[in-house]
Amino acid sequence: MTEFFQGIAPIAHEGPDSTNPLAFHHYNPDEIVMGKRMEDHLRFAVAYWHSFAWEGNDPFGGQTFERPWHPQDRMTTARIKADAAFEMFDILGQPYFCWHDADIRPEGDTFAESLRNFEEIIACFEEKMSTRKVRLLWGTANMFSHRRWMGGASTNPDPDVFAYSAATVKTCMDATMKLGGENYVLWGGREGYETLLNTDMGRELDHMGRFLNMVVDYKHKIGFQGTILVEPKPQEPSKHQYDYDAATCYGFLQKYGLENEVKLNLEQGHAILAGHSFEHEIATAAALGVLGSIDMNRNDYQSGWDTDQFPNNVPEVALAYYHILKAGGLATGGTNFDAKLRRQSLDARDLIAAHVGAMDVCARGLKAAAAMLEDGGLEDALKERYAGWDTPEARAMLNSDLDTIFDKVNAGAITPSPRSGRQEILENYVNRFV
Template identity: 55%
Template sequence: MPHRSFFEDIDPIRFRGPDSDDPLSFRWYDADRVVAGRRMEDHLRPAACYWHSFVWPGSDMFGEGTLERPWNDPALDPMDAATDKMAAAFEFFEKLGVPFFTFHDRDIAPEGSSFKESCRNLDQMVDAAAEHMERTGVQVLWGTANLFSHRRYAAGAATNPDPEVFAYAAAQVCHALEATHRLGGDNYVLWGGREGYDTLINTDLRRELDQLARFLHLVVEHKHRIGFEGTILIEPKPSEPTKHQYDFDAATVAGFLSRHGLDEVKVNLEANHATLGGHSFHHEVAAAAALGVLGSIDANRGDAQNGWDTDQFPNSVEDLSLVMFEILRAGGLGRGGFNFDTKLRRQSTSRDDLFYGHIGALDVLARALLVGASLLESGDLEDRRQARYAGWGGPLGEDILAAALSLPDLHAMVTDRDLDPKPVSGRQELLENLVNRHIERAR
């Protein structure tokens, strides 16, 4: 069935190389280019998100929406608006050339007057999405349920003091997970936007954490019940909208998962959330890889002068090069990918601004991938890192790690040998210069 065109003046975006002056072309993102043995598209698995690009009107806490989004016209019937919005989204995905998209249940279908009606709306729009996917070849990187916008979730979803809210949230996730499965999604994400507290005065921390663990077990159990082979992901964030969220960062989530026997669950890391947690994005990715929970990426950036989640398009090759290095070093993202959880600025009001933002971000990821691959293949960082820890491969290091030496044994050894180890330079400045040289050379 033909749909109205919302981007009729935009041709499909093509790779034209680093010397291109066409702002509607890729300069670095060449989907079929082989990097470190794989196609660039297969490394990045890029996705455009439904919510910021097609749902958000450009509003903020001080002002109304500014963006030109005819599919969000309040005069439209909600399901007609959802149909137009989906047509606009898939026209954009297809012309941009991304292989994946991501969505919340309430992004693609409006909430009804009852839970049954909400489910019917979602089922209808999932059927429509399946037709668009068949026509365009665009797939689902991950789906999720919006457990934070409605007022019923003001005190959280899984961690709510009211078990009826827990039950409602569980039912909503059940339906959203099944919808994601029907669309062949590669992952399912749980973002606990309100799973935390505003004040400890009225909060039972232990109870809420136990509730959250039970909720996650229910999701994992249902994943296996319906035969969903995708990965369940948690998206860490330290705060905002709550004062403190229980999924603070990758390390916190990894500890929580291990404690509650949820080892198959991984993390979907967002750059701007790392910033809010006081970490670099490089740190969050390296920590997740080291702890065995690295799953997928939300690619964006924050603003150092703002204390909130600004969700801007990534624009720094330097910031992302070491992120790419760590991902490649860990063996890649598997079923994960790079989702552009990104907003246009409120003054970027035109529909075609969506293309400029995503084109620039994809080019940044592509060039950072080239740098990360160059760093890994050269061994410039890895060889020096291994040399720094070489002593742990010797007899003393091996005996310590094998628990062959007790504390008194080590005391006696240091005394007998009169050990006086001298510090060895970490060569930080040298290594930073090496990284910069790889950035300069990346082509």
């Protein structure tokens, strides 16, 4: 045991009237929402990288956090970090966690040494998980931080880097399966380009498509029953990312024959960077049949970059869960808090309180979303707005041709009369629930 979380008791649900900052006011894992336990709807996960590996640095300043597992370049401190992580999981009681390989083990001088370090920590995780309820939502590989990835991973102009990427993903998929992970995520942090002056875009896209096909083939080879997920991100660090948003990723999956094999892990902050809302990305993925999982956070809307703050906007969260519930839920996915403390929030208590507050915000959003669906107001409004398309005439028009349609319009049989979209009324409707 470490002393980092000393004195912090497991978090309990105390209800909305409690003033305890380290209690759940709205998240009650056993509360039934639309016939299902709240915990089973939300499927919360803690992100190992932001909660334990991040040191409080930003583009203009270095480390601000001082943790018992610093520096993170030794196996002894990696084990201390694991001890602290699972202590926090016990305190929060969330059902899942997620990791990158580089979060949990120190980098070795060779691939083989890094792999030995990784496998040792995976064995440590396996032992700790054997006596706890916490499970692995997904694993992934960090193929963006080390200098070897500066030109991309699967899209790198150097075939040796492609090979290193393939070997890295294999080891992470093996570890994810060993720990019973329910998904495997590929986030192409540098799968894009900074300038076309030195980029063969067509070749890079083909290499990325081939790489992802290799991943899917390996999934089936080893019998991994989880879902392969790709995470869209429009920029930062690469200026032009190939995985820009949900629609772009779906087009990529279709081009390389993967639309039935791979789903998407969508992040609130990435949606904002792409110029979308989170519910837009979720609704897009759901409509295309590739909604997999979500990373829940928020951006600072004034800064214009990916600040990865914990969520605190209930109306935004409610609309996100509305589209998730409407699509049938998250299946093997979950709600991963890809969020980090502010660099001035130094204490262990801050880390716990951030997750507690975020879990409460999501619980409030989920309940509001469920109430809207059960009330049916938005669905009734949609049905009314598109009612014209349910007529025999409209259905026949879709199976017609331009000449036939022209004849009807030209004869005066069809004269459009615009109707109100009622946006403000619908926004007022949503506000009744949030």
